[in-house]
Amino acid sequence: MSVEETTSEVILTHPDNNKTFVKILKYGATVFSWSLNGQEQLWLSSAAKLDGSKPVRGGIPLVFPVFGKNQDDEDLSKLPQHGLARNSTWEFLGQVKANPPTVQFGLGPEIANPELSKLWPMDYSLILTVEMGSEHLKTHIEVSNTSSDQQLKFNWLFHTYLKIDDIEDTMVSNLSGTKLFDQMLQESYVDKQPVVTFHEELDRIYQKVEDDRLVQVIDKGHPVHTIKRHNLPDAVVWNPWVEKSKGMGDFEPKDGFKELVCVEPGYVHDFVKLQPGQSWEAYQLLYKDKLNYQVL
Numbered sequence: 001m002s003v004e005e006t007t008s009e010v011i012l013t014h015p016d017n018n019k020t021f022v023k024i025l026k027y028g029a030t031v032f033s034w035s036l037n038g039q040e041q042l043w044l045s046s047a048a049k050l051d052g053s054k055p056v057r058g059g060i061p062l063v064f065p066v067f068g069k070n071q072d073d074e075d076l077s078k079l080p081q082h083g084l085a086r087n088s089t090w091e092f093l094g095q096v097k098a099n100p101p102t103v104q105f106g107l108g109p110e111i112a113n114p115e116l117s118k119l120w121p122m123d124y125s126l127i128l129t130v131e132m133g134s135e136h137l138k139t140h141i142e143v144s145n146t147s148s149d150q151q152l153k154f155n156w157l158f159h160t161y162l163k164i165d166d167i168e169d170t171m172v173s174n175l176s177g178t179k180l181f182d183q184m185l186q187e188s189y190v191d192k193q194p195v196v197t198f199h200e201e202l203d204r205i206y207q208k209v210e211d212d213r214l215v216q217v218i219d220k221g222h223p224v225h226t227i228k229r230h231n232l233p234d235a236v237v238w239n240p241w242v243e244k245s246k247g248m249g250d251f252e253p254k255d256g257f258k259e260l261v262c263v264e265p266g267y268v269h270d271f272v273k274l275q276p277g278q279s280w281e282a283y284q285l286l287y288k289d290k291l292n293y294q295v296l
């Protein structure tokens with residue numbers, strides 16, 4: 001059977017290769033493991049909570065309706081960092097395709113975390129579609145404004161923790177020439193470096209990155225992850241390094257930052273704004289590709 005449901009998880013196994021599978025926690029509809037022919041692709045903290053007591057530290061947490069901690073918006077500023085989707089138990093809607101195995105999860109205010117919904121009493125419907133091919137993982141989101149009279153204003157982001165061998169041998173490519181907001185320096189500038197490299201905590205929001213820029217994670221010259229984005233103009237690149245990792249209780253081992261890089265496709269610099277009845281969709285596609293250094 002290619003789709004197995006337990007009380008807390010959904011596991012998809014590829015019909016042609018049982019070493020290719022994905023595990024999704026209903027809490028947060030969080031993909032917390034993606035094995036591609038026996039090789040884990042996502043980083044997961046060994047102290048990550050998978051019992052619904054807090055968002056998962058690793059995998060692909062979903063950020064909605066606000067990225068980070070908002071200070072200005074009357075409604076969104078009441079929510080905790082990264083919103084409510086990653087701390088709500090989603091409904092498993094079932095399998096929609098046999099091959100590639102594809103499943104859907106849904107979230108709306110009627111089932112979302114009640115404490116957080118009280119802080120942000122909006123009408124919306126989210127449908128997450130997870131498609132696992134023999135060589136790719138696609139996560140697609142559709143957000144609908146189900147209100148009859150109110151605008152829906154939100155951020156979206158796939159907070160993807162990619163597994164790597166060694167952060168000091170790793171580069172992230174094809175973001176050069178893009179404007180970014182550096183969360184460490186609290187300032188904006190254009191990245192003039194040909195690639196992103198890592199020597200300390202790095203937390204950058206690359207803005208308005210064209211859809212046709214394929215972001216690649218490169219290990220000693222070899223591309224290990226390729227990320228295609230659709231309708232997600234921003235890309236957050238994050239590595240917590242030593243001190244930040246020490247400060248996160250659910251981050252283990254403490255030197256685990258060496259084996260992860262977060263590349264997070266999102267819509268976070270601006271808000272998506274939907275009028276009553278409107279919908280918006282976007283996806284992230286993770287796959288393997290040859291080195292594709294784009295001159296843009």
Ligand code: BG6
Nearest residue numbers: 081082159183203204236238264
């Ligand atoms: C990243 C942010 O997306 O998420 C960082 O850019 C933040 O600033 C990180 O530290 C982790 O956030 P959290 O809430 O999961 O600890």
